[in-house]
Amino acid sequence: MTRRGFVGPLGDDLPSIFPIIAAVLLFVGTLVYANGLVTAKNRTLETRQAALGLSYVVTERGLIDDQAEFEKTTCEDNLKKYALSNHIQFVVTIKRYCIEPPGQRGIRFYYPKENPLPEEKRLSPSYLEKTPTDSDDPAVVYGHTWTYCTNVPNARNNDLLQVPADAVAFTYPVAVPCPLTQQLPTNGLGIINVIAWKERGKI
């Protein structure tokens, strides 16, 4: 005896399997995608928070007047230890704008990212070649890195440190010692760049 319209136990439920599979795929896909977004957002927020923590340490006084003290106390004892506990890599550069070469005045906050000239490359926030403290040549002092601190391994081998695209960068004003051009110790305009990013593989 044949039963009209009945195509077997599986065949009868076949049309309902498509919406069920679509529903499961949609839900699981959404969960995976949302998890990715939340993780990425958490990573960014944690990096920003850690970068802010580093900034509080560097901007504590509003004056950075001793290169050796900065490199020993602030850098080794404070910044590197803070970065280690927060699993971040960072670079902090301090630049002086006390004396200006012809055609420049005040602080220059912009620099060309693409194909910079050699002298423009030195204005980059992640430029790591230090200028001599006693130099009073404006072309050497203006916007160049006076001192820096980083926990990136082998950073000294690169003059311009390449930072990842997802790095967080903050800039702050600070007073820095100007070269002794007038035989008087004077403090002038300077800026602190704080760039931080999460270590690869650490969430």
Place this chain on the structure above:
Amino acid sequence: MKRPKLLHQGGKRGSERFRAQAAIFDGINLLLLASISSALIFSFVSGYGTQQDRVLRSAYILNYMQSVVKASYFIDASTLKNIDNRESTVNRAGNPTTTPLEIYQDLADSQTGCKALARYSGSFSVTELLKRDLAEKDAKLDDRFDGTEAAGITAYKCAVKELMKPFWYAGFYYGFDVVDLDRADGAAVQVMPKGGVPQYPQTRLVTDYPEFLKNGAPSQFGLCANAKAISPDVVTVQVPFKVIYVDTTNFPPDRKLRTYALSFCIWHPQP
């Protein structure tokens, strides 16, 4: 007469057809439920971290403004002598160029602008000059200390013009007041007009908001208090600032400690 058997009344064929219909109905229901759940998840994710992000941004701005005030305690006024109203930018072709800015036109004056700060070579920080500007009988910010010159407010304006550049580039406005805490109403110390820039009579005010430079602050409570009428999001940093005033008209001279607050604010006008 034989009555036809209703489907729900049994019969193998009827129950199987019902089962198939119920299964597809369940499937569609599940799809609907999954779609609603996905929409809810997306709605949650789109707002996730927004508040934390706002808090962190606000913390950065506050730290930046505190750094501006801290730095002003150490920056020697004489190092600002080359600041003027010209701003180095990049033109459309990507070449460096300088543009004169009207709002800072007074800073370019060779006698009363930033160039005048060369006179304080190696001796005064920006805030020390500001204290001197305030240390007179009737405290007002006029670049004078009794009969002599003390370019305190101009020095502050030159410093702030440079230090606030990132926010100026980003379209924010800033204001700076010296609030007199000895007065019961907490009014700001009066900033005297400078002249020389007809389109901006109040050019001595430390702000980059053109309306204030044209007409001054609408009330006596300073730029920061008045900025609240322009924008609901005014971020203000206040630091105590004490000035010793010596009244030499008496003998022995009277020493009075005046209590002020440096009020520094930033805002973004609402569109």
